[in-house]
Amino acid sequence: MKKIPLSLCPMEKRVRVRFAPSPTGGLHMGGVRTALFNYLFAKRHGGDFILRIEDTDQTRFVEGAEEYIVAALKWCGIAPNEGVGFGDGPHKPYRQSERKELGIYQKYADQLILSGHAYYAFDTEEELETMRKKLEAAKVVAPQYNAVTRQNMRNSLTLPEDEVKKLLESGAKKVVRLKVPRNEEIRFEDIIRGWVVVNSSQVDDKVLLKSDGMPTYHLAHIVDDIEMKISHAVRGEEWLPSAPAHILIYRYLGLESEMPKLAHLPLILNPDGKGKISKRESRFPVFPLSWKDPREAEPFIGYKEAGYYPEAFVNILALLGWNPGNNQELFTVDEMAQIFDFERVNKSGAKFDPEKAKWFNQQYLRKKADQELADVFKPVLKEKGFERDNAFILEFCKLVKEKVQFVHEFWDQGKYVFIAPESYDEKVITKKWNEKSKETFGKVTEKFKSLNDWTIEAITKTFHDAEAETGKIDMQLLRVLTTGVAGGPQLFDMLALIGKDETIKRLDRALGKL
RNA sequence: GGCCCGUUCGUCUAGGGGUUAGGACGCGUCCCUUUCACGGACGAAACACGGGUUCGAUUCCCGUACGGGCUACCA
Numbered sequence: 001m002k003k004i005p006l007s008l009c010p011m012e013k014r015v016r017v018r019f020a021p022s023p024t025g026g027l028h029m030g031g032v033r034t035a036l037f038n039y040l041f042a043k044r045h046g047g048d049f050i051l052r053i054e055d056t057d058q059t060r061f062v063e064g065a066e067e068y069i070v071a072a073l074k075w076c077g078i079a080p081n082e083g084v085g086f087g088d089g090p091h092k093p094y095r096q097s098e099r100k101e102l103g104i105y106q107k108y109a110d111q112l113i114l115s116g117h118a119y120y121a122f123d124t125e126e127e128l129e130t131m132r133k134k135l136e137a138a139k140v141v142a143p144q145y146n147a148v149t150r151q152n153m154r155n156s157l158t159l160p161e162d163e164v165k166k167l168l169e170s171g172a173k174k175v176v177r178l179k180v181p182r183n184e185e186i187r188f189e190d191i192i193r194g195w196v197v198v199n200s201s202q203v204d205d206k207v208l209l210k211s212d213g214m215p216t217y218h219l220a221h222i223v224d225d226i227e228m229k230i231s232h233a234v235r236g237e238e239w240l241p242s243a244p245a246h247i248l249i250y251r252y253l254g255l256e257s258e259m260p261k262l263a264h265l266p267l268i269l270n271p272d273g274k275g276k277i278s279k280r281e282s283r284f285p286v287f288p289l290s291w292k293d294p295r296e297a298e299p300f301i302g303y304k305e306a307g308y309y310p311e312a313f314v315n316i317l318a319l320l321g322w323n324p325g326n327n328q329e330l331f332t333v334d335e336m337a338q339i340f341d342f343e344r345v346n347k348s349g350a351k352f353d354p355e356k357a358k359w360f361n362q363q364y365l366r367k368k369a370d371q372e373l374a375d376v377f378k379p380v381l382k383e384k385g386f387e388r389d390n391a392f393i394l395e396f397c398k399l400v401k402e403k404v405q406f407v408h409e410f411w412d413q414g415k416y417v418f419i420a421p422e423s424y425d426e427k428v429i430t431k432k433w434n435e436k437s438k439e440t441f442g443k444v445t446e447k448f449k450s451l452n453d454w455t456i457e458a459i460t461k462t463f464h465d466a467e468a469e470t471g472k473i474d475m476q477l478l479r480v481l482t483t484g485v486a487g488g489p490q491l492f493d494m495l496a497l498i499g500k501d502e503t504i505k506r507l508d509r510a511l512g513k514l
Numbered sequence: 515g516g517c518c519c520g521u522u523c524g525u526c527u528a529g530g531g532g533u534u535a536g537g538a539c540g541c542g543u544c545c546c547u548u549u550c551a552c553g554g555a556c557g558a559a560a561c562a563c564g565g566g567u568u569c570g571a572u573u574c575c576c577g578u579a580c581g582g583g584c585u586a587c588c589a
Contacts, residue, residue, distance in 0.1 A: 022589045057588055068543045070572045122567075125587080141516045143587065175587050202517050202585090210587040241518055241584040264519085267582070268565070272523075319538095323527060327537045346520095346527080348581060356539040366552090383526090403551050436523050467548085476550040 013231040015047025022054040024066035026291030039078040043337035051083030091228040121155040144204035147182035176209035186244040191263040198244040200419035233260040253406035267349040285356040307406035312361040320350040362405040373397040399489040421484025445507040455498040481510040
């Protein structure tokens with residue numbers, strides 16, 4: 001019996017999803033994938049994709065992070081249709097710091113206090129620390145502010161009413177905490193994971209409103225998701241443990257029926273080593289674009305700078321956790337958006353494989369028009385000190401493209417076209433060069449010299465003609481004599497590009513040296 | 515430590531009560547190729563372990579192990 005995918009059930013709500021990063025640094029590939037899945041889901045259902053900036057922690061704000069997030073989404077081709085950097089919609093503003101001015105967080109917090117589901121806590125940092133130490137000393141395994149410990153703390157539940165009033169009026173530092181029941185089963189259905197059950201004894205009295213008046217993530221995202229009519233909350237697995245608290249908040253607000261459906265994505269893991277992917281892992285980039293963190297001396301290189309095409313980057317990211325259900329691996333974003341569904345998103349974390357990422361890029365590079373590659377290579381060539389006309393560069397790119405995974409490899413693969421060899425691959429020479437070789441290649445050179453029509457066909461024919469006289473000639477030797485190295489692009493094609501005079505010059509020089 | 519989530523080739527994954535457990539990357543061999551690639555063929559390579567349930571479990575259930583996440587007035 002196949003059940004109907006939860007995410008496809010007929011819904012009263014229009015699909016509206018959001019990507020809601022905090023501007024605390026560069027957006028890494030894990031975040032990009034979360035954004036991607038949101039984007040794909042929205043497109044699939046003709047819904048809205050919103051970018052909301054969760055900047056409720058002023059102490060962690062990083063200069064440039066927000067702009068980076070916007071730029072990264074644009075580069076990846078998964079631009080939201082509403083939100084910071086992408087145009088206002090009916091639910092502006094889209095920065096929580098600005099939304100705070102609307103008074104909405106306070107309003108919902110007040111509602112919770114009024115209904116007895118939240119309370120004021122006046123404890124100082126030191127008092128909290130003391131509490132934790134005491135609990136640890138008493139061998140309490142998970143020290144937390146909860147139904148038990150709150151009884152010994154300074155809050156509106158334990159303090160006399162008039163004292164609370166006095167504290168409130170005097171503007172004493174306070175937070176608003178969620179009053180989590182002591183022992184109650186909380187269950188919720190995750191689109192990807194199915195039913196998850198947690199006992200409320202495992203949930204602490206989460207701070208809802210901080211002492212600086214800002215909401216925490218827990219309150220803010222719920223208020224915003226409700227206000228912005230979000231239908232599905234799609235986020236990383238790291239949020240799973242706090243989801244029960246969120247369920248409680250919706251419930252106490254009387255909004256459980258309007259709650260977005262939850263989808264917790266599996267994490268992207270480090271290929272070696274352990275844990276979530278991190279920017280310290282230097283073997284491959286973790287950022288889409290290069291990221292210069294104001295707190296770091298060196299910028300982190302991005303996939304773009306590493307030579308990846310955004311199509312390739314997004315493609316491999318999508319396949320980290322999602323599967324189309326057939327053997328297709330190469331997808332455009334639009335193609336994915338036709339078929340994406342959370343039903344086909346895995347539960348388990350995926351290690352990122354840098355090798356396969358390269359292969360993906362190679363696939364996309366091969367699909368590129370030669371002229372497009374030529375346009376990219378032209379300035380590179382100029383930088384190396386060589387100028388050629390477009391037709392020449394076009395031919396060169398055609399020749400080299402099948403051999404590389406990145407455009408930046410064009411130079412290394414084909415620089416022999418432009419630079420005469422200084423030395424000759426020793427392995428090939430010692431193995432294949434003999435007394436007869438000099439005579440043989442002398443003959444080849446002579447024949448080349450008499451050639452008027454320096455084309456691939458003519459070169460090939462001439463080589464064959466020479467062989468008719470001398471017997472089989474080792475082509476790799478010809479390669480080494482003219483380019484210096486054992487491998488490279490199609491030899492005769494390359495010689496055609498190198499030109500008659502230069503080819504002969506190189507042969508004469510090699511013959512003189514060997 | 516506690517809680518939550520997870521576990522199919524090295525990696526990404528398909529599959530799912532009875533299959534020769536499929537594909538892709540990478541690796542190896544061969545073919546094509548007078549060079550280099552591409553391409554093609556083939557190969558090595560996986561159901562973490564132990565108990566159930568069942569005629570039959572890799573698939574369902576329970577444990578164990580392992581991995582990951584969370585455990586802040588951070589998100």
